[in-house]
Each structure stands twice: as C-alpha cells, then as structure tokens.
Amino acid sequence: MYVYDQYDQAMVDARVAEFRDQTRRRIEGTLSEDKFRPLRLQNGLYLQLHAYMLRVAVPYGTLSSAQMRVLGDIADKYDRGYGHFTTRQNIQYNWIKLEDAPDILADLAKVEMHAIQTSGNCIRNISSDHYAGATPDEIIDPRPYAELLRQWSSFHPEFLALPRKFKIAVIASETDRAAMRLHDIGIRMVHNDAGEIGCAFYVGGGMGRTPMIAPLLNGFVPLDHLITYAEAALRVYNRYGRRDNKYKARIKILVHELGIDEYRAQVEAEFAHLQTQGIEPPIAELERIKAYFVDPTFETGLSDAIDLSNADFARWVRANTAPHKAPGYAIATISLKPLGKAGIPGDATADQIRTMADLAKAYSFDELRVTHAQNIVLPHVKKADLFALWQGLVAADLATANLDAITDIIACPGLDYCSLANARSIPVAQKISERFAASAKQDAIGELKLKISGCINACGHHHAGHIGILGVDRKGTENYQLLLGGSEGADTSLATIVGPGFSEDGIVDAIEKATNLYLAKREDGERFLDTYRRIGMAPFKETIYG
Amino acid sequence: MADVPFRFRSDDVVADPAVTVDAFAAQTNATAVRIEPGEDARALLPFLDRLRLVEVNFPTFTDGRGFSAARVLREAGYTGELRAVGDIGVDQLSHLRRCGFDAIAPSAELDPAEAATAFAVWPEVYQATGDGRPPIWALRHTAGRGK
Incomplete structure (x- = not known):
C-alpha cells in the first residue's frame, strides 16, 4: 500500500488547517453560504435533507486495517454508529455537524486519509479495480x-x-x-x-x-x-x-x-x-x-483444497470468493447487502467496520478494498484461512453469500437522506431482497446485477443494471420505472426502459415476472443479461404488462 | 486607475484602460486588454509584444476558465502584468498565483490578514504549473534526475 512521505502528509495537514479556517469563517458569518458551498463540497461536505453528510476519500478503494478501524471510530464519535460505503469506493457519514468536520478531517489525516475533492466541480477521487494486485x-x-x-x-x-x-x-x-x-x-x-x-x-x-x-x-x-x-x-x-x-x-x-x-x-x-x-x-x-505496491510475501507450496463439508460455508465460498493470482490464496468479498430488511445496502456499523479491520489484519495482509458495488474485499486470503474468516464474519452478521446475486443490490441513499431524490431507494431494495431472499431462489437466478436510483442523477447506476430501477415523482407519488439490459462490465451497455412505471409493490412483482421469464427461457449457461440480449425486450414486456 | 490590492511585480501599475479582445485586435496602439470567460486567450498570442496588461475577469469564482487563460498566456511567454479581477475571495488567491497571475484585484475588499494566510496555505505543491515553484515530485528526485 502507498505510504505518505513528509510531503504528502504536509499537504493533507495544510488542507485540514485551510478547511478549519474556512469553517470558522462560515460559522462566524464572514463567509456566506454561497461562497462556502463550493469550498465545503471540495472537502466532501454536503448538506442533505436532515444534516451534513461527509464523504471520505478511499483512493482507488484501498485501505489498511488501521485506516478501516479509524473509519469505524469516526462513525461512533461523530455520527450515529454507522457509515455508508459508496459506488465510488468511498465512505460517507450521514449525520455530521458542521463544527465537527474539521476535527474529523484531522482524525483522518493521522492515518493518511482525507476528504479532498470527494465532491464539487473538480477531479474526484480516482477509482480502480477492487481486485487490483x-x-x-x-x-x-x-x-x-x-x-x-x-x-x-x-x-x-x-x-x-x-x-x-x-x-x-x-x-x-x-x-x-x-x-x-x-x-x-x-x-x-x-x-x-x-x-x-x-x-x-x-x-x-x-x-x-x-x-x-x-x-x-x-x-x-x-x-x-x-x-x-x-x-x-x-x-x-x-x-x-x-x-x-x-x-x-x-x-x-x-x-x-x-x-x-x-x-x-x-x-x-x-x-x-x-x-x-x-x-x-x-x-x-x-x-x-x-515500490509501495509490491506483492505481500505470499507463502508458497500451499494447497488449493478447501474443506467444504459445512454447507453454509460452502455456499459462501462459491458465491463470495474469486480466484487469486497466488496458488493457495483467494479473493474474498464481504457482502454489505444483508437479506431482506436486515440492513441498508452499503451500510456497516462501527463494530462491523472494526471487525472487518481485524479480519483483514488476521487474514489479508492488513489490506481491504471498497468495491463500487458497495461491498468490502479482503484481497489476499489463504484458502486454509477461509473457514476461520467466515466464522468471524458470521459472528458479525457479515457472511451473506450473495455476491453479484439479485439481492446484492446497489442503491443510492434516495429520499431517506438525499435532497435531490424523487423517491426512496432503500425500502425498494429491502422489499426486493426480501422477495428473493430464499437461497434456492437467488441461487437459481445466479448473476443478476440490480441497481436502484432514487432520481435521474443515477447515483445508483440504474442505467448499468442488468435490471435497473429509477424512482421518479409522479404527481406527488413515488413511482418506479423498470429498465433491462444494462451492464458496467467489459460488455458495457445501457439499460432500456420497459414501459410505464410501477408502485413500490408493483415493481417487486414486475421483477419477479421478469426473472421467472428468464428462468423459463434461458439456455445453458446464460445469465439473465445474456437471455435478455438473445430474446430481446418484447417477451419481457409482454410478461410484465400482459 | 484600478486599485490592485495584491501585486507581485515591481514595475508601475498599468494605468491604460483594458479594452475588450475584439477592440484590442483593432487598436494597434492598445496595451491593455480584458478577457471574459468565453474568450480565447490564444487570440492574444500574436500581440504579446505590445501587451503590458491582461485582465482576466472572473464574473463568478466558480467559473474556472480564467485559470486556463492565465496558464495559456504564461506558457506562450507573456511576461507582462496578468491581473485577475472580479468575484475573488481569499480562498482563490493561492490558485490564481499558481496559474501565473501576478496581480489580483477582487471586486470586494478582502481582509489583509486572511489574504496573507491564504497566499501561504500550501507548504509545497504537487504540480508544475510554470509559476516557478518546484513540484513535490521534483523535490523527491532532485538528486536523481534522469535516474
């Protein structure tokens, strides 16, 4: 991992001092809100519906355990005991007081972190592949x-x-x-x-x-x-x-x-x-x-065998681990998408954040990644350690086995937090998750990337969902449009709107109809997206509205 | 004559009125010009020899085109006064300096102490912008150039 030298540290410290001074001028009233707004945005500070939100940069999504631990501590000390990991690999806190923001930045600077340019009309935090390295x-x-x-x-x-x-x-x-x-x-x-x-x-x-x-x-x-x-x-x-x-x-x-x-x-x-x-x-x-990004010292001569005799563990391994470049190692993803109403996509409590930090220290060479799908990756886990890791995750309610499944939903904060939103995203995500939570159901469907935005600004990436949902305001009522066929992968494509929108319950029914059609029509090995691309929109439209 | 509270050059303040880019091209004796955000600073490059003052207007500080205009002129070899005018607060001062402005005339008066703090906010800089400050990467490799 990159480590600051005295120059990097001096720049971040200078930024903390600058923002502390700007905040002081704002609170004293010599800096108007109009003039302050672009300045605070370039330090990640938004004014949302209920409070300030602070977005902390996680450059290219890479974190050390020590940094992750501080993110948990900030959630406890300055927020309501949780944080929200974002689609640009950052973390944001939703209940921040303006006068606390400079102190938070100072806490972050101590572990070589910051909130520089996480918002505003500037070059934002640089994102990357969460499996990098x-x-x-x-x-x-x-x-x-x-x-x-x-x-x-x-x-x-x-x-x-x-x-x-x-x-x-x-x-x-x-x-x-x-x-x-x-x-x-x-x-x-x-x-x-x-x-x-x-x-x-x-x-x-x-x-x-x-x-x-x-x-x-x-x-x-x-x-x-x-x-x-x-x-x-x-x-x-x-x-x-x-x-x-x-x-x-x-x-x-x-x-x-x-x-x-x-x-x-x-x-x-x-x-x-x-x-x-x-x-x-x-x-x-x-x-x-x-030189800071050289491989950790991987052990050699390791076996690739994993004891899968525990069925729940086996299911998690199949769903949430990916091949690693070093023999005997795996990339493990911690899902932040608990099933049903158990949580909010991308949220983690302060205790969970610290647990993930501890697990990374024990099993992943001290390193974690934030993914743009709002999950956390432990990039370098010995296969022999996977069971112990999984047990640690189970104890922290972090062992949901649903990576890239229909319940691994990307959702923006929506009208529950955001002043731009037209509709809520979180309750819709929870209802969909509830509907498909039975493991047999979501396992049968396989890879299906579902993404929800609460307004046309598309923070929930609905254009790039195999299934996308866009919340709109229709005459004062929340209404949800259904889109199909988007992808953000190597085969990038933009999703197409199916037809007239739905109520909150109606959209869940429509998704079930679409997935049922897929299960009936799919040919061997096809994902939902592949079947959609092969048979086109018409049969889906007919099934959903027919 | 314009009041220029922040000036980092020792020659006399140019008193000539700054004319528009269009007027400047037509007046062969004009020495001062004012660029608005939508205008192309490169249109002035044929006239650098007779230019003594370029004013770059920032009608609102959130419109950053003037930063590029300044760098374009300095990179082309312009050495006369480059003056930022308009909606400029203390929090823009260091960036203006870094882009090559050597005179700044904000439309509203700035607190001198706050301005002094703002000019000195960055102990070092990450980028080479032609303002003479060595970027951090150069400081890191001063002994290792060409290594």
Missing part, C-alpha cells in the same frame, strides 16, 4: 498510476472550478470491474505491439440524465506522458465544456457535441504544446510509487 487477469497493478493521478489532481489550481464534476477510473484487465467506460475519463493499462505498458484513454462516459459509454480517445499514451496527456484532456474541457446549463456541463456532452474526432484533435494540439512545458513527473517518481 490480486486478480490473475490483470496485466499489471493499476493502482500506482491511480496514485500518480491522485497527486497530480489534488489541489490542481487550474482544475478546481471545472464546468462540472470529473471522475477518473484506472483499470488493467479486460474484465472491467470498475465501470471504467462510464467515467469522464476511463484509463485501461495496456500493452502495445512492442510489449510496453501504456494507457488507453476513454473519454466522455457517464450516467446521470444523459447516460453515455465513453469512446476511445487514445489507444496508447506512453507512461512518461500520462500526466501531460491528462492535463491536455482536462484543459480542453475546462476551456470549452458548457457552463450555461448544469445538466449539459459534463465532458460527455462536450465530446458528444464536438464529436470524438474534433475533441481528440484539440487534445492532441494541447498535448503537443504541453509537452514543451515540463509538467510530467519523471519515471523515477512512478517507480517510487510502484
């Missing part, structure tokens, strides 16, 4: 490049008042676990024909009210030009992105209106110019960062 299917660990970009984008003075927010993801495998092409810039680490590593840049993806899949901008940016190229792409956006309409201000609209070829021509011209400006860190800096 552990999965056998990557060409290289993408996180050092994400860290290089983190430092470049932190307090970048030219890009702190962009037309709109700007999200970057970096991955290094064909299997896209980070929804890379649904970002403002998605970077995939690739090999060129000469076998060198470089960056493929995709630009202009996003969800929101105008969902778009990012087209390829440049298939190979050499590593020693990564920052210069990113700066060129951002400068063109900062100069020419629309500022007349907030809903047309994301880079996807600029790229769409200019066309990718014209946008590319402008970036190339800026890139050629910027190469004369000496803004690229030396490769030695990348090498310095990479």
